[in-house]
Amino acid sequence: MVQSSVLGFPRMGANRELKKATEAYWAGKATVESLLETGKTLRAAHWKIQKDAGVDLIPSNDFSFYDQVLDHILMFNAIPERYTKYNLPPLDVLFAMGRGLQKKETESSPAIDVTSLEMVKWFDSNYHYVRPTFQDNQEFKLNSTKPIDEFKEAKELGITTRPVILGPVSFLQLGKADRGQSVTPIDLLEKLLPVYEELLTKLAEAGAESVQIDEPVLVLDLPEATKKAFETAYSKLGKLSSAPKLVLATYFGDIVHNIDVIPSISHLYGLHIDLVRAPEQLSDVLKAIGDKQVLSVGVVDGRNIWKTNFSKAIGLVESAVHTIGAERVIVATSSSLLHTPHTLESEKNLDPEVADWFSFATEKCKEVVIIAKAVSDGAETVAEEIKSNAASVTARATSKRTNDAAVKDRQAKITEEMYNRKSPFPDRIAAQSKTLNLPKFPTTTIGSFPQTSEIRVQRNKFTKKQITAEEYEKFIEKEIDDVIAIQEEIGLDVLVHGEPERNDMVQYFGERLHGYVFTTNAWVQSYGSRCVRPPIIVGDISRPAAMTVKGSKYAQSKTKKPMKGMLTGPVTCLRWSFPRDDVHQSVQAEQLALALRDEVIDLEKAGIYVIQVDEPAIREGFPLRKGKERDDYLTWAVNSFKLATAGVENGTQIHSHFCYSDFQDMFSLISNLDADVLSIENSKSDAKLLNVFKKEEYPRHIGPGVYDIHSPRIPSYDEIKNRIEEMLQYLKPEQLWIDPDCGLKTRQWTETKPSLTNMVNAAKHFREKYA
């Protein structure tokens, strides 16, 4: 009998109840009891969904009030002293580590001011985890019984779950030494293992038959010491006298390059692999596992929203069964379903044609069960389901929404010269200085200006059809007038229209492109209480009409200074959407690039001679491992940006923007984009990071952010001046632009005006100095 399993379920709830409850607690509007109660209700609801679907192995401890890695930091007592010294209750310590804590002094307690631990992207997903930070004299102890409590909680509801814990090697490998410390995390393994032993023993005592132990780092390139750590860890944990059966779970890639680690985990009960991301690893893994071990095959995509192709998935499972027998195979989701929205049921406005192609977390639970049943009991026992699945798969593959011959035809006709600007940079910048006539140290902003509550109110009214399109447009024009007046008053050189019409930098474009659909409630957790609702790319992408030209043209008509056109780049549009799984991402990026290319050219025709194409997501698309996939990415990501931007005349200036500062490992990518001006984040990092531009003799212009836009603080004139001084150690005066770290949409006007005024004055200082 093939069993079915789910590796984790989204926590937020069908209507983001967890987000609302946590934020209410943070705001002091709800008690801790009510927050805990919400957690309990959600866990019960999510277990029930999986039980009702018929899932055999249902996860527990996949729930978290903030982040599962953070839960482990608390559980193993890897809490830096700065968070423990206030004697806060455990949940508040957890939140302080996750999001920082600032509290004024009261009669009974001192002032508190601690920043959060670092937050990092969870592999190549859009989820972010809290990074463990270790001390040189780090000790561990079992500080919480969360996995045990949640196992018992489910058991009381009559549901026997399989607790999920993060394995010791990944826990350490994903961490770092705390500031001022020099410990290499993996060296702490011996100290950490006794805590795992204690935890596993306690889980066994509570009645847990098996445990899912996640070791996702196995899909990465690992240093030798880390590979060895698997041997050390699992020879111990696999041989405990009383412990649950351990299934070691890997996801988001193949583990073939680490296959020599498999013998060291061969005394564990089982291994899980991701066959959605890396189906070709199956035969190698089957060869490598011992003759007893169970293999959990992830065939239902935990990272995307498409219906599983049953016939393909069943084929994969059957080939595993064929080699090792049904008793040793588990059908599973590829990863936790954390990265998928809660249920398709909530989508009332989706076109039924495309809704039929989707499967969210709740629906995916049913899919694993059906696939397991088809393999165990024969396809005829689920004939109806298989038939309707095949119909959906065919409908999607053959739909006009999926395939647009005109788009494919245009892709086939892309020529080499479409990737390159007409002339090299020196000629371009000469032409641009004529068109734009900018001073030295030109000042600009990254695009958005404060999204006031008034803007949100009007947008809402427009969405709900309470005001007409004309009324809304008038309102937006008035906003544009205002931000132009403010920018002129401050004395900025290259102006922006402020992006008041944009709810989100990807959604705005998706809504204007063919090939995209939008959901109303398909939220996924990004970090903490924060959720995003990615648009879905359903088919070949094209641009039916200009998207931003009217607004930019309007803005340019209101000022004599150059107005910057603002677009979101092809890779960012792709990465911040649910992509198609039937064509390679490079194909989708190329289609987006062609659509944007037309927009760029139309902007130029409309008299916009500075155009910024933002690519903040280009780095996160970087494949996890060295090798062909990464090399290919470097090519197609760069090509799609160039395809989007290279169609303009020399005198038109192309900008791009990235919200990070460390380019050491991706300098060639950034450089190959051939953008005339790059604006990057820099204010919070060491200015030394700019040295790479000096070392590599980067020839074009750069605007490293001179102040942090995430904070309400107003940077002083001197502070900005000093910062620029520092930058000039690495960049030539004639290549330096002066701008903030990123867009200003989350800021207030009361902070924005004085900050930008100080920035412009600082730029003037250098203009005089270098005159």
Ligand code: MET
């Ligand atoms: C995340 S990057 C944001 C860039 C965008 N143009 C803005 O200013 O908001």
Ligand SMILES: [Zn+2]
């Ligand atoms: Zn940014």
